[in-house]
Amino acid sequence: MIFPRRRAGRGPVAVLAVLAGALVLAGCGIRPTQVPVDAGPAPSRVPCQVSAVDIAPQAGRAGVPVRVYLVCASQLMSVDRTAETTEEKAPADRVATAQALLDELQREPLSSEHEAGFSTYVRGPLLLNAGRRDDPTGTLRLSRQPEDLPPAALAQIVCTLLENGAATDGSVLLGGPGEYAPRAYTCPNATKERPDSAVPTTDTPRLAD
Template identity: 70%
Template sequence: MTPKGRMRRAAAALAVLIATTALGGCGIRTTQVPVDAGPAPSRVPCEVTSQDLTPQAQPKGVPVRVYLVCASQLGSVDRTARVSEKAFDSRVQIAQALIDELAREPSSPEHEAGFATYVRGPLVLSGPRTGDPAGTLRLSRQPEDLPPAALAQIVCTLAESRAAATDGSVVLGGPGEYAPRGYQCSAETKERPEDPVPTLGALPSPSS
């Protein structure tokens, strides 16, 4: 091989070495096999601590717990519902207070923690009609017409309150003549609120 050819070969080898080193320095793997690293981890805490709250941010009322959406899941936050302790004994009134809380925009600490709500007001609740299953709550909008995440928020919030039926289910109807349906807040509902909320088969006996 001539000296000129050896110089060309050495220059080509040096170029390959520099390119390989540059790729390695940038963290780029030279393999052609695709790598699935999974979804990026969430950076939101999805938790509001008592240190995040100020006395001015805690209105007078009755302590309640509601479910908001955070990092594509349901998470509970403690609120103070604007309802008197006397009215707290009424299933319809406490359910209405909880719905109102869900429709309220998250506070600054809740927003900073990553919480959001899909429930949009106004949503007005009423008690069962004649022939409805016991414990029915009727919404001013058809439950099936609500966004899945909003219905999941409502069901899980009511299921863990005094507004729930004796078995922990939530029986909801709408303003029309459609029969009410029973809903259940399952672990899957909290993990995937965008999926349809599970419904129950047999419902409580009709109210008188």
């Protein structure tokens, strides 16, 4: 008795046929449909740079070009400003120059600076006066104790004064309204990179004559 011959399994053949069809479709340029994924908006880029064409003289103000330090991307970066100050080096004018720089730090960033991501941590009113009789030469006294200011604000003040020659010997001698002795603050690169850290100090120089 002859039994009918069984056909070979069709399962593997069918799978291969499906795969072959998919390859043909891919070769024809037909791509399988993909489900769109919403990854959200692209991250905004903060340039931290003000174009020269955006640096316009402040309306109605006469002064000299200065460079002040603002905060951008968690770092201190300098911007160009026009401050109401003089280029004289007399002691009285030195205090006036330092106050003019402090006033610039207390101003809200210009529109071009704001758009570039700049901000200031220096909040007024803040005033600067000359040192007392027993203070070291070149001391400036703030209307608030420097140590009570936010670290970033103090870093802005110190680095701005140093940048514009309002201090000597590579440090800024700052005191407050109290009886505490002034301290000599410096502005190394580490302070510019991490303004939220404590502003470093160095040895206080000689007393005034």
